[in-house]
Amino acid sequence: MNEAYKNIIDRRSVRNFNDIKVSHDVIEKIVYAGQCAPSGMNRQIFAFVVVENEELIEKLSKMNAEIMNSTSDPFYGAKSMIIVFADSNAPTYLYDGALAMGNLMNAANALGVDSCWIHRAKEVFETDFGKKLKREWQIPESYEGIGHCILGYRAQELSERAQRTSKVIYA
Incomplete structure (x- = not known):
């Protein structure tokens, strides 16, 4: 099976992380994949903020x-x-941001x-x-938060994937 296709099929959302931090080098690669996401008219209207400060993560979590x-x-x-x-x-900002989030998670x-x-x-x-x-990070006012892509390593094995039941129509 093609590796890119397999990666998309195998990706899962994880909601229980251990204490091992993701290396900065790996995070940079993930961010680059987000930067490579398609966008309407190739505007590339994204901004990515990497947060590794545990106190700030805790504040944002609360x-x-x-x-x-x-x-x-x-x-x-x-x-x-x-x-x-x-x-x-x-x-197209919302769709563009969603594509960037997808690229981050797949990468x-x-x-x-x-x-x-x-x-x-x-x-x-x-x-x-x-x-x-946003002001501290020099993110312009017009930029809207799309999502938080949390990263880490799972603390436990995942349960079996639920059956995919989306409706598919061929016309």
Whole structure:
């Protein structure tokens, strides 16, 4: 089977990470794959923020949990993440950002790293603290949070994959 196809089929979202950090070299490769994602008219309207600071990850986790009225860790103990932003001035920004997130997760899997897309980046970066971070990171105001791509290594084996039941129509 073609390796690229196998990688797409085998990728899984992981929600339980061990304490081993992903090396910075591997994260750079994952980010580059995100930069290579297709975008409308090849605008490349992405911004990627790599977060490896555990205190900041914890703060962002708490903010994310508050948005969904929860006290659990929505980042599942991941020690690294890549936050994807896209310029909301572009009509395709949401789709472009989603493609970048997909590239990040597929690249992570190809490199032996587990990942999961965590939502609520938009809401987190609409808060005063989120806006402050965007300014510190020099992310323009028009850039909207698309998602948090959490990264790490699974703490336990995954259960068997659920049967795929999406409706497919050939017309």
